[in-house]
Amino acid sequence: EVQLVESGGGLIQPGGSLRLSCAASEPTVTASDNYMSWVRQAPGKGLEWVSVIYGDGSTYYADSVKGRFTISRDNFKNTVYLQVNSLRVEDTALYYCARTYGGVWGQGTTVTVSS
Amino acid sequence: EVVLTQSPDFQSVTPKEKVTITCRASQTIGSSLHWYQQKPGQSPKLLIKYVSQSFSGVPSRFGGSGSGTDFTLTISSLEAEDAATYYCHQSSSLPYTFGQGTKLEIK
Numbered sequence: 001e002v003q004l005v006e007s008g009g010g011l012i013q014p015g016g017s018l019r020l021s022c023a024a025s026e027p028t029v030t031a032s033d034n035y036m037s038w039v040r041q042a043p044g045k046g047l048e049w050v051s052v053i054y055g056d057g058s059t060y061y062a063d064s065v066k067g068r069f070t071i072s073r074d075n076f077k078n079t080v081y082l083q084v085n086s087l088r089v090e091d092t093a094l095y096y097c098a099r100t101y102g103g104v105w106g107q108g109t110t111v112t113v114s115s
Numbered sequence: 116e117v118v119l120t121q122s123p124d125f126q127s128v129t130p131k132e133k134v135t136i137t138c139r140a141s142q143t144i145g146s147s148l149h150w151y152q153q154k155p156g157q158s159p160k161l162l163i164k165y166v167s168q169s170f171s172g173v174p175s176r177f178g179g180s181g182s183g184t185d186f187t188l189t190i191s192s193l194e195a196e197d198a199a200t201y202y203c204h205q206s207s208s209l210p211y212t213f214g215q216g217t218k219l220e221i222k
Contacts, residue, residue: 037211039159046216047151047159047202052209062210063116096158101149101206103161103170 002026002104004097009109012087020082020109022097027078028104036080037100038071040093041108050095053080065091087113117141119203119214127220134190136217138203143183147207150179150188153216154199162201163188195221 008020020038028036038050051061051071059071070083080097092113098105118141128134138148146166151159161170163179166186176191190197198221203214 039213046200047153047204047213049204049211049213052211060209060211098159100204100211101161101164103164105158105160107158 002028002099004028004099004104004106006095006097006106006109009095009111011112011114013115014087014089014113016087016113017083017085018087018111020084020095020097020111022080022082022106024078024080027075028080028099035099036071036073037098038080038082039096039098039100040091040111041096042090042093045093048093049100051082084111087111089113116210117144117205117208117212119205119212121201121203121214121217123217124215125218125220127222128193129222130193130195132193134193134197134219136188136201136203138181138186138188138214140184140186140205142208144205144207146182147205148179148181148186149204149206150177151202151204152197152199153202159202193219193221197221 003025005023034055037052053059053071068086073080094108096108120139150163153159162177167179178189180187200216200218
């Protein structure tokens with residue numbers, strides 16, 4: 001079973017940037033029907049879908065992050081990235097990468113946006 | 116954007132009770148509706164995919180049904196370990212969305 005490990009989170013000031021990484025134990029976004037999503041969860045809140053990248057390279061975003069976040073992949077490294085720019089206090093959350101309805105989720109990486 | 120509304124938001128239930136959680140979509144989403152369980156401090160776990168397909172290893176007391184805009188997660192006989200928050204999720208229409216969650220407390 002594929003395993004996912006996120007990294008790259010941290011404490012950042014508003015307006016700052018981070019690059020989140022999701023390392024997979026095997027190729028996950030190479031076939032046309034494969035995908036990887038980012039889902040976030042603010043402290044004490046529910047799950048919020050953020051972004052997805054498909055095997056054909058297509059990418060999609062939640063309206064709340066469109067224009068500020070960019071999802072990408074490196075197939076040689078079996079890694080998916082989420083570049084998060086122009087961070088806002090409301091972006092503070094635990095960020096999961098996941099093949100959501102494939103049943104594979106990482107443990108998450110925490111992003112805290114605060115001055 | 117498809118809005119998923121779960122009910123109830125919170126339920127306190129006794130072991131062996133049958134539990135029903137509903138998820139209503141703001142528009143038709145076909146069969147691309149999935150259910151997750153999340154316990155405190157843990158990542159979400161897939162229970163049911165595509166309305167009614169049980170994910171590998173999920174106890175048989177969890178079941179899903181529904182169509183169109185109305186979907187249901189049923190726990191046939193609640194066990195103490197089922198105390199958690201449950202979320203529905205649609206992958207029919209971008210941007211994908213989650214329901215607000217239903218928290219189950221065991222009496």
